[in-house]
Amino acid sequence: MDAIDRSLVELLRGNARLSYAELARQVGLSAPAVHERVGKLESSGVIRAYRAEVEPEAIGLGVTALIGIVEDSGGDTDDVLETFRQMPEIESCYFMAGVESFLLKARVGTIAELEQLIVRLSRTPGVASTRTGIALSTKWENRPQPIDPPAS
Amino acid sequence: MDAIDRSLVELLRGNARLSYAELARQVGLSAPAVHERVGKLESSGVIRAYRAEVEPEAIGLGVTALIGIVEDSGGDTDDVLETFRQMPEIESCYFMAGVESFLLKARVGTIAELEQLIVRLSRTPGVASTRTGIALSTKWENRPQPIDPPAS
DNA sequence: ACCCTCCGTGGACGCGATCGACCGGAGCCT
DNA sequence: AGGCTCCGGTCGATCGCGTCCACGGAGGGT
Numbered sequence: 530m531d532a533i534d535r536s537l538v539e540l541l542r543g544n545a546r547l548s549y550a551e552l553a554r555q556v557g558l559s560a561p562a563v564h565e566r567v568g569k570l571e572s573s574g575v576i577r578a579y580r581a582e583v584e585p586e587a588i589g590l591g592v593t594a595l596i597g598i599v600e601d602s603g604g605d606t607d608d609v610l611e612t613f614r615q616m617p618e619i620e621s622c623y624f625m626a627g628v629e630s631f632l633l634k635a636r637v638g639t640i641a642e643l644e645q646l647i648v649r650l651s652r653t654p655g656v657a658s659t660r661t662g663i664a665l666s667t668k669w670e671n672r673p674q675p676i677d678p679p680a681s
Numbered sequence: 682m683d684a685i686d687r688s689l690v691e692l693l694r695g696n697a698r699l700s701y702a703e704l705a706r707q708v709g710l711s712a713p714a715v716h717e718r719v720g721k722l723e724s725s726g727v728i729r730a731y732r733a734e735v736e737p738e739a740i741g742l743g744v745t746a747l748i749g750i751v752e753d754s755g756g757d758t759d760d761v762l763e764t765f766r767q768m769p770e771i772e773s774c775y776f777m778a779g780v781e782s783f784l785l786k787a788r789v790g791t792i793a794e795l796e797q798l799i800v801r802l803s804r805t806p807g808v809a810s811t812r813t814g815i816a817l818s819t820k821w822e823n824r825p826q827p828i829d830p831p832a833s
Numbered sequence: 834a835c836c837c838t839c840c841g842t843g844g845a846c847g848c849g850a851t852c853g854a855c856c857g858g859a860g861c862c863t
Numbered sequence: 864a865g866g867c868t869c870c871g872g873t874c875g876a877t878c879g880c881g882t883c884c885a886c887g888g889a890g891g892g893t
Binding site for chain 1: 682687690693695696697698726728729730731732733734735736739740741742745747762765766769770771772773774776778779781784814815816817819822823824825826827828829
């Protein structure tokens with residue numbers, strides 16, 4: 530993870546479809562060298578995936594909600610997690626410090642679907658309560674932040 | 682936005698670096714046809730960007746926090762937004778229904794940096810109070826959900 | 834029936850991806 | 864110091880892909 534790797538990561542966070550030749554030009558190496566570096570970044574887990582970012586409304590997911598989950602004292606956290614994992618509407622799942630063990634970001638098409646999702650969440654064993662906030666608009670999301678050279 | 686467009690979007694959400702030739706094979710069209718369709722999806726705003734998804738720890742961003750913001754009654758929402766936009770640590774910003782006008786997802790390297798961020802947020806004009814939750818672990822994030830054919 | 838438009842195919846050509854061979858510097862052992 | 868080895872790079876060649884262009888068929892309007 531030297532300065533060149535950091536540049537590559539930053540370039541690919543900005544545009545995942547850059548060609549190796551273009552990356553090579555930007556960082557001042559040859560294309561095969563860049564190819565090898567990117568391969569290593571992928572297999573070492575630094576780069577996890579390349580994703581197209583899609584306007585959610587365009588694919589029928591106009592409603593975004595953030596849902597806090599309070600666990601039952603008796604519940605098994607892993608089971609709860611597994612249940613959440615089965616619900617495709619839950620795009621992100623954070624295990625949190627605080628009273629609410631989980632914070633979920635969910636996207637659905639309509640408020641009715643959100644209602645159904647919340648009901649399902651409330652009913653899952655191990656869930657004591659839920660608290661839902663609706664996003665009226667998304668100002669920005671997953672904006673990549675510039676990489677500043679770490680202490681190492 | 683027909684079935685083929687939806688397939689293309691879904692394929693690119695799974696792997697943004699698929700070649701046009703590969704996409705063409707998957708959807709049963711020629712490469713130039715796919716090229717044109719993807720170009721239209723981009724320029725019509727359905728596809729907003731292609732991003733490499735990076736392990737945050739690997740680039741020195743090991744701390745994730747979700748921060749709710751309550752606005753001053755007198756404040757100007759747009760000004761507050763603009764201030765938030767200048768803070769690179771804020772990766773996502775949702776305008777919410779409820780007491781807390783904004784929900785921010787922020788990533789920083791250390792708890793000390795989070796503290797500084799919270800201080801800056803609290804001090805920005807128009808912000809009445811903040812409420813911060815720390816993510817102990819990210820179970821998953823921005824998982825693409827399968828597209829089911831919309832009513833249209 | 835005719836034409837127009839849209840959206841696709843096929844062909845061609847230049848560039849990019851990718852492999853293998855080679856090279857130079859760093860670190861280490863003798 | 865000399866030489867070995869390893870790592871990570873360049874160079875060159877080959878093959879497939881991206882991309883431009885001309886052409887063609889389907890569908891709708893007149």
